[in-house]
Amino acid sequence: MATSAPLAHAASSDDPITLSASQLRTMRDDMQRFLLEYRFGMQEIETKIAILRDEFLLTHDYNPIEHVTSRLKSTDSLLDKVQRKGVEPDFASIRRHITDIAGVRLTCSFTTDVYRLFDLLTEQDDVRVLEVKDYIAEPKANGYKSLHAILEVPVFLSTGRIAVPVEVQFRTIAMDFWASLEHKIYYKFDTRVPPELLASLKDAADTAAELDERMLRLHRAIRGPAPRGNGRVVEL
Incomplete structure (x- = not known):
């Protein structure tokens, strides 16, 4: 997409800017078209996830996805x-x-669902993995856990095919609950969180990780492994 001069000026200068109505409309339309490409890329990922979820429900009578947000x-x-x-x-x-x-x-x-869905999504031949950060295998110092991936997917427009990057995060329920609480605490204290709260957050992250492991053991005891369509075994 061509660079918009009004965008460049508006984003890089603190000086007062006088734009005509037509320039403002052009700037707005350029940005909307730019963001629309990313909306389409996001929808492509959401569609792929929905297909995997429905296929798992039909084949294994099991849904590995609790919920999806975008x-x-x-x-x-x-x-x-x-x-x-x-x-x-x-x-x-x-x-x-x-x-x-x-x-x-x-x-x-x-956690097994996290890695299974990451594998199934990234094995698709129209998905390109640009970057992976595995904060489950190597948590952040504060205890944060999640699997982050930048995935590039094709979007087909009237002007042709474009490749769009989408950030996809994979978490367990416990990880998501902890991350949501951490976000609220950092917002409350404007990022200057008291040390005692940071220590409590780290303890909570360790407890959440232990809960993940205990619940997985219970889940395996109930369901056990199930055959996958290609003959491999997938732990449910």
């Missing part, structure tokens, strides 16, 4: 991140350097 950055949020990261304020640079414009989060019951 979000698309607003124009203000995107421009704020462009400035914070020092990215050149044109669409080509934003496309290269900011990969979380569209995001999808899968919440699963168990």
